Amino acid sequence: MKIQKIQRFILSILLGSALLTACGKEERLMYQEDPRIYFTKFIVNPDSIVYSFAVGADNVQHDTAWLTFRIMGSAADRDRVIAIKALDSSTAIAGYHYEIKELVMPAKAFETRVPVILYRRPGLKDSTLHVVFEIDSSADFLPGYSDIPNAAANKLDRLHYKLTVTDQLLKPGNWDNSLASNFGTFSQTKFRFMIQVTGRTNWTGAIFPGDQAFYIQSVKYALNNYELANGPMIDENGERVVFP
The missing domain is CATH 1.10.287 (Helix Hairpins)
Known part of the structure; x- marks a missing residue:
């Protein structure tokens, strides 16, 4: 037994x-x-891009933002078509504010970056527009997966990506947490001065300590020279521009 x-x-x-x-x-x-595809996201700006023409030269009429896609499954020996659509809640207009020329996953690739051409339109001086892209089904791919539970409706999952475009000088999202201790209270006048002096236009990404020390020294030195020649710099709020 x-x-x-x-x-x-x-x-x-x-x-x-x-x-x-x-x-x-x-x-x-x-x-x-059943190959699938989703948006690749990063530690900085994990679910969105905010682009402002105001940080660049006045004669720049178009620029490029990037969407990054990654596949689930094996790479193929041919190019494959990616499909996305703009949600109805989007305020930026395709073909006018932005344009995506080609959505393709190249042969033998697991990941690709797709350019989104952004256009500097007159209305962007007074407004901030956005488009939320959603992964759609194509002949080659189905939507990938969602990494955000339903309870976190205020966040975008890996099937959605938000692109914001404006011609206004916006306060960087990390100003209060990362930049305020070294550069003080935000104002558009101060921020524009920082961009002109340092040449840096992206302040939301990580800044190496050595670079940040150089930026701090540079803007303080430049502001001192400005005040010697012109007197105090006054911002749009009527406050004197100072660095701690």
Whole structure:
């Protein structure tokens, strides 16, 4: 009896392993036949891009932002078409405020960057517009997966990406947490001066400590020279521009 029980136990293990192996093969087969794609996100700006023409030269009429896509499954030996759509809540107009020329995952690639051409339109001086892109189904890909639970409706998952465009000088999202201790209270006048002196236009990304020390020294020195020649610099709020 004991031998029969042992034999049945071993048989059940073998059958279970066979079923798991079969299921695994079936899942892998389905996975390979069902390629999917999603937006790749980063630590900085994980679900959005904010672009302002105001940080650049006045004669710049168009520029480029980038969307990054990654596939689920294996790379293919041919180019494959990516499909996205703009949500109805978007305020930026395709073909007028932005344009995406080609949405393709290149052959043998797992990831690609797609350019979005942004246009400097007169209305952007007085407004901030946005478009929320959503992964759509194409002949080659289905939408990937959502990494955000339903409870976090205020965040965008890996199937959505938000692009904001304006011609206003916006306060960087990390100013209060990262920049205020070294550069003081934000004002557009101060921020524009910082951009002109340092040549840096992207202040939302990580800044190496050595670079930040150089920027602080540079803007203080430049402001001192400005005041010697012109007197105090006054911002749009009527306050004197100072650096701590």
